[in-house]
Amino acid sequence: xxxxxxxxxxxxFGAFQAVADLDLTVGNGEFVxxxxxxxxxxxxxxxxxxxxxxxxxxxxxLDGVDISNRPPNKRDIGMVFQHYALFPxxxxxxxxxxxxxxxxxxxxxxxxxxxxxxxxxxxAHLADRFPRQLSGGQQQRVALARALAFQPSLLLMDEPLSNxxxxxxxxxxxxxxxxxxxxGTTTIFxxxxxxxxxxxxxxxxxxxxxxxxxxxxxxxxxxxxxxxxVGRFIGKMNELEGRVVNTSPDGTLVxxxxxxxxxxxxxxLPSGTSVSVMIRYEALxxxxxxxxxxxxxxxxxxxxxxxxxxxIEYELILAGKPLRVWMPNNSTASRLSIGDxxxxxxxxxxxLLFAV
Ligand SMILES: Nc1ncnc2c1ncn2[C@@H]1O[C@H](COP(=O)(O)OP(=O)(O)OP(=O)(O)O)[C@@H](O)[C@H]1O
Ligand SMILES: [Mg+2]
Numbered sequence: 001x002x003x004x005x006x007x008x009x010x011x012x013f014g015a016f017q018a019v020a021d022l023d024l025t026v027g028n029g030e031f032v033x034x035x036x037x038x039x040x041x042x043x044x045x046x047x048x049x050x051x052x053x054x055x056x057x058x059x060x061x062l063d064g065v066d067i068s069n070r071p072p073n074k075r076d077i078g079m080v081f082q083h084y085a086l087f088p089x090x091x092x093x094x095x096x097x098x099x100x101x102x103x104x105x106x107x108x109x110x111x112x113x114x115x116x117x118x119x120x121x122x123x124a125h126l127a128d129r130f131p132r133q134l135s136g137g138q139q140q141r142v143a144l145a146r147a148l149a150f151q152p153s154l155l156l157m158d159e160p161l162s163n164x165x166x167x168x169x170x171x172x173x174x175x176x177x178x179x180x181x182x183x184g185t186t187t188i189f190x191x192x193x194x195x196x197x198x199x200x201x202x203x204x205x206x207x208x209x210x211x212x213x214x215x216x217x218x219x220x221x222x223x224x225x226x227x228x229x230v231g232r233f234i235g236k237m238n239e240l241e242g243r244v245v246n247t248s249p250d251g252t253l254v255x256x257x258x259x260x261x262x263x264x265x266x267x268x269l270p271s272g273t274s275v276s277v278m279i280r281y282e283a284l285x286x287x288x289x290x291x292x293x294x295x296x297x298x299x300x301x302x303x304x305x306x307x308x309x310x311x312i313e314y315e316l317i318l319a320g321k322p323l324r325v326w327m328p329n330n331s332t333a334s335r336l337s338i339g340d341x342x343x344x345x346x347x348x349x350x351x352l353l354f355a356v
Pocket of ligand 1: 018037038040041
């Protein structure tokens with residue numbers, strides 16, 4: 001049975017629709033990320049699941065039971081907040097014991113759960129410290145331990161890594177994934193960082209303006225975005241305007257607005273349809289004009305070269321429009337200079353078509 005089922009959940013603040021008609025199912029043991037730009041309704045959704053906010057419409061089932069009208073402390077949900085919200089005058093062990101204390105567990109049960117959970121997050125040696133005596137990463141681990149200690153059915157995390165510096169964020173990301181896999185708790189993790197979502201989630205729910213745009217596993221989301229908004233939000237995307245010339249088993253031939261034709265992935269779009277061709281920076285390659293590639297029909301000129309370390313980003317002018325390409329910093333192409341003429345090619349299935 002699916003663990004959490006949201007059906008038709010909506011929330012308004014005055015005239016503002018923060019979440020609109022949301023359907024979302026999270027399976028038992030699944031790790032789901034809610035991803036989207038600032039203000040798209042991620043926290044509001046999480047707070048409705050936790051019970052801090054009441055939905056105007058819709059239902060919320062946890063393990064088959066409607067929990068819509070239950071207060072937060074009766075929902076069997078653990079929560080980690082962006083600013084940790086640790087109790088400053090309690091020790092690490094007392095912070096972690098809090099949820100068990102609230103649930104009337106005996107002292108022995110509390111001690112056992114605290115020891116077990118601190119072991120899990122590798123903080124057993126700091127049990128008697130106070131939060132102010134801990135680093136940011138350690139405080140984050142305490143917050144995670146506190147949310148997990150009473151073995152909730154569901155773990156909710158709202159941007160738990162956004163206070164940490166980049167390196168620690170990567171470390172804690174891996175740590176959260178390890179802990180979640182070890183305990184198997186169904187988890188919903190809110191972030192506006194796409195790489196975090198792709199790295200952590202079994203499935204990612206992409207939100208925009210209170211609506212769920214796509215709900216898929218990371219590879220599917222990245223390779224087959226359901227619309228242009230999702231495509232633009234995840235990864236780096238070029239967009240070319242054009243018109244469908246014809247379709248065949250080989251793919252869809254598109255005449256670009258600035259001149260030239262390109263072969264894109266197969267589609268059912270009729271001839272004449274106005275389309276946007278979307279191609280990721282890393283899906284494009286550049287080769288010298290004599291390269292002899294099958295699709296070596298698109299000539300362009302290098303207008304900018306940006307050194308990014310592992311890749312070189314080129315801006316190329318194709319039929320008057322700029323395109324960006326990432327080439328690994330070891331290829332012949334990484335030696336192109338501004339003003340050089342080159343040929344651009346790509347695998348047709350990497351060119352995504354959307355009717356506009
Ligand atoms: N209590 C409230 N009263 C009025 N408007 C609210 C309230 N809470 C949230 N909103 C509005 O609802 C929208 C969604 O807010 P929410 O906090 O869910 O966004 P978010 O996706 O979590 O954004 P962020 O990434 O910035 O945290 C925002 O426009 C916000 O201003
Ligand atoms: Mg938020």
